[in-house]
Amino acid sequence: MKNKNSFEIIFFARGGQGAKTASELLAHAAVREGKFVKAFPHFGPERSGAPTKMFLRISDDEIRTQEPIVDPDVVVVMDETVMDNEDTTKNLDRNEFLIINSKHPKEEIRKKAPDFKGAIHAVDGTGIALELTGNPNPNSVLVGKLVQVTGVVSLDGVTDIFREYFTPKLGKELTEKNIAAIHAGHDSL
Amino acid sequence: MIHKTYSIQNTKYNILALTGGAAAAEALRQMEPDVMAVYPITPQTPIIETFAKMKADGKVETEIIQVESEHSAMSAVVGAQAAGARTVTATSSQGLALMHEILYIAAGLRLPSLMYVSSRALSAPLNIHGEHGDVMAVRDSGWVQIFSENAQQAYDLGFIGLKLAEKTRYPVIAVMDGFHTSHTTERVEVLEDADAKEFVGEYSPEKYLLNLEDPISLGALALQNTYFEFKLDQEKGFSKIKNEYKKICSEFRKTSGRSYKLFDSYKLDDAKEAIVILGSTAGTAREVVDKLRDEGRKVGLLSIHLFRPFPYKEVGKELAHIKKIAVLDRAMSVGAYPPLYTEIVNSIYHATSRKIDIASYIYGLGGRDTFQKDIEKVFKDLEEGEISEKIKYLK
Known part of the structure; x- marks a missing residue:
């Protein structure tokens, strides 16, 4: 099949945490690298605080399917309380990744996803973001972490796009603080 | 942007x-x-x-x-x-x-x-x-x-x-x-x-x-x-x-270097079974066609671009050799067959006297997701001859 090499990511978050921005940022960076993308939200009701889902496909070839992602390669959880109500690691295999915004130890996170046998990469996205940007939105940190774990796009590609896209909106200072948060996510253990 | x-x-x-x-x-x-x-x-x-x-x-x-x-x-x-x-x-x-x-x-x-x-x-x-x-x-x-x-x-x-x-x-x-x-x-x-x-x-x-x-x-x-x-x-x-x-x-x-036609035929030439569709779900259906082709099934797809005026003659000609067809509509005509199905039946009626089995499916109403497995089910119905005048719903 043509699209076996399509890389598929699901973001679980709550409205307002910036999952849409994160996935679109990665989509833009991938397109800049000559790749094909499809980034789209789970088209449910959108309100601040409600659980949300974003889908992102990245591929070297044209992506044709329009179905929501059912078998992701990576899952990014921006708010770990979403795991209480959603089967976030469904179809996530042993060799695939769960990236999560959490300051809890991995053993504790694994209790929430007992069937998942793959690697868990936790980073305190909210804490780091608060410290570096003054804003608790964990998306910048988690984008950095995702790039570290998967290498699906280059770190420079993401930060270049972020700078281009957000400098007019956020101003230079806050943009650079967020880029520092991306770097912090990327460099986290 | x-x-x-x-x-x-x-x-x-x-x-x-x-x-x-x-x-x-x-x-x-x-x-x-x-x-x-x-x-x-x-x-x-x-x-x-x-x-x-x-x-x-x-x-x-x-x-x-x-x-x-x-x-x-x-x-x-x-x-x-x-x-x-x-x-x-x-x-x-x-x-x-x-x-x-x-x-x-x-x-x-x-x-x-x-x-x-x-x-x-x-x-x-x-x-x-x-x-x-x-x-x-x-x-x-x-x-x-x-x-x-x-x-x-x-x-x-x-x-x-x-x-x-x-x-x-x-x-x-x-x-x-x-x-x-x-x-x-x-x-x-x-x-x-x-x-x-x-x-x-x-x-x-x-x-x-x-x-x-x-x-x-x-x-x-x-x-x-x-x-x-x-x-x-x-x-x-x-x-x-x-x-x-x-x-x-x-x-x-x-x-632009990009070419468009009245419709886009995908692997129809030697197909025995085909789906006809409009809009974004055609992309999903293409994946399914490729998957079934890999399994040796002779399946294809017709994705219509020009819906009005409807190219009856060209569509009829394109589909005349297909044995079994499923038409997927993302709209309902309450009390009647859905719009695309009706056009395809008309196209075929005037293109060939040969009997073609043709089924009507309605999918995706109100934003309901359509998965590849739903499209696979349609092709399975066609393969098994599950074809009647009754409208089916991909829910």
Whole structure:
């Protein structure tokens, strides 16, 4: 099949945490690298605080399917309380990744996803973001972490796009603080 | 939205990550209409929102008319286009329904406007998500209808649509699937501004209301003695659209390198079973066709672009050798077979005397997701001969 090499990511978050921005940022960076993308939200009701889902496909070839992602390669959880109500690691295999915004130890996170046998990469996205940007939105940190774990796009590609896209909106200072948060996510253990 | 021109292997491309809505706005910016009437409605709003920002940023000269309803938006389109301006608008769902009365007037007066529709379900019950119920409800209004599968096609078919409108003097609706296309960020290759402008050219109508040298009247009363002839003329002209569309598609291929036809046949040549479909779910179905082909099944797909005027003869010819067909409609005609199914049955009836088994499926109403496994089920039904006159639902 043509699209076996399509890389598929699901973001679980709550409205307002910036999952849409994160996935679109990665989509833009991938397109800049000559790749094909499809980034789209789970088209449910959108309100601040409600659980949300974003889908992102990245591929070297044209992506044709329009179905929501059912078998992701990576899952990014921006708010770990979403795991209480959603089967976030469904179809996530042993060799695939769960990236999560959490300051809890991995053993504790694994209790929430007992069937998942793959690697868990936790980073305190909210804490780091608060410290570096003054804003608790964990998306910048988690984008950095995702790039570290998967290498699906280059770190420079993401930060270049972020700078281009957000400098007019956020101003230079806050943009650079967020880029520092991306770097912090990327460099986290 | 990010704009950037850069080079890959020494070829200059404009490759952007855009939603279907932003891609439509980008196409409109390059067309630079004289007038755009705007009224927001989900899931069309990204189009006018993005365009309004372009205007605010000084990237287009277009006069934006903010109106108080879609009925007024379409009325403004009629007024501006009749005056001699290149005019566009965009809408969805209830907005398109509210325009209904004026759609017939735009078409009857032969005013060649372009309208992007981000298709969406109609109330009640209230639903803001994608389906084709809104565009199907205006399929007999005299507007040309062109369907796109993704953001790239939404961008491209806008250009083809505008040129087709101005060439034939019939208004055109360019349809994208609400949310699935309008709100999905994809890789879109855009034209250079100069190429885009050269492709659409200047709009110089032969007759228009504000031409004081050659005054005309529009909207005349036509009663029992002439109305019928007006309608026959409208139909006669409409039947020439297909050929014009083909010519414009071939010009567009020269400009863009991308080719469009009345419909897109996918692996149909030696197919025994096929699905016929409109819009974004065609992409999902292509994946399934490839998967089943790998398993040795002779399956194919026909994705229709030009829905009005419907190319009965060409579609009939394309499908005449298929043994079993499933037609997938993303709209319901309450109390009747759904629209695309009806057109396909008509196409086949006139193309061959051979009996073709043909099944009707309705899917994706109100934004219900359609998965590859749903499409696989349809092909399985065809394989097993589960075909009857009964409409089936992919829920």
